[in-house]
Amino acid sequence: MLSKILPVVLLLVGAGAGVGAGMVLRPAPEPLAPEAAEEVAEAKEVEPYGPDNPAPMMEYAKLSNQFVVPIIKDRNVAALVVLSLSIEVTEGSKDAVFQREPKLRDSFLGVLFDHANMGGFEGAFTEANNIAVLRNALREVAQKDMGKEVVSDVLILEIARQDY
Known part of the structure; x- marks a missing residue:
């Protein structure tokens, strides 16, 4: 029975280690340029449709x-x-x-x-x-x-x- 469970356990441990290593070693996100950051902030402020921007009829x-x-x-x-x-x-x-x-x-x-x-x-x-x-x-x-x-x-x- 141990011979059937051991490969599954090793597979799970290996997969978990791989995911963990990928999360730790991933590169940090690049900071946005000041102009791009302002555009993103402005885009978030505008509602797709609302009181200030009514949906077309x-x-x-x-x-x-x-x-x-x-x-x-x-x-x-x-x-x-x-x-x-x-x-x-x-x-x-x-x-x-x-x-x-x-x-x-x-x-x-x-x-x-x-x-x-x-x-x-x-x-x-x-x-x-x-x-x-x-x-x-x-x-x-x-x-x-x-x-x-x-x-x-x-x-x-x-x-x-x-x-x-």
Whole structure:
């Protein structure tokens, strides 16, 4: 029994010694230059959003129809993915979104078809990383079509897959 416990004990002691040596021998942090220290202090004083710095007002433009994306396997439709999207825009820009909706829908469909062709709707397609990749691509084309100052984000309100 001692022959089984001894290697584990030695491993733990060695790991502990290594961590301790690393903590003792690590270099001291470099002091900040006076200018950098002032910038850090000023940055800490400014609240991201508060009474002195109000958050920009946003509106949500829900696109009128759902997006239907076919999943093709062996030249046949194997599944359909249905999505509902909204666009987060600065206050007062909602009407501009609806005026440019055909262009936005075309751009969004291009992104959705590319995502489907790369296998983005296969397997665990609702996993956080997969959804983040899709949302980022949708945001990029929305900002390209509407402008970064107008579009803040694209929200995926609903997503479902129907296999055949």
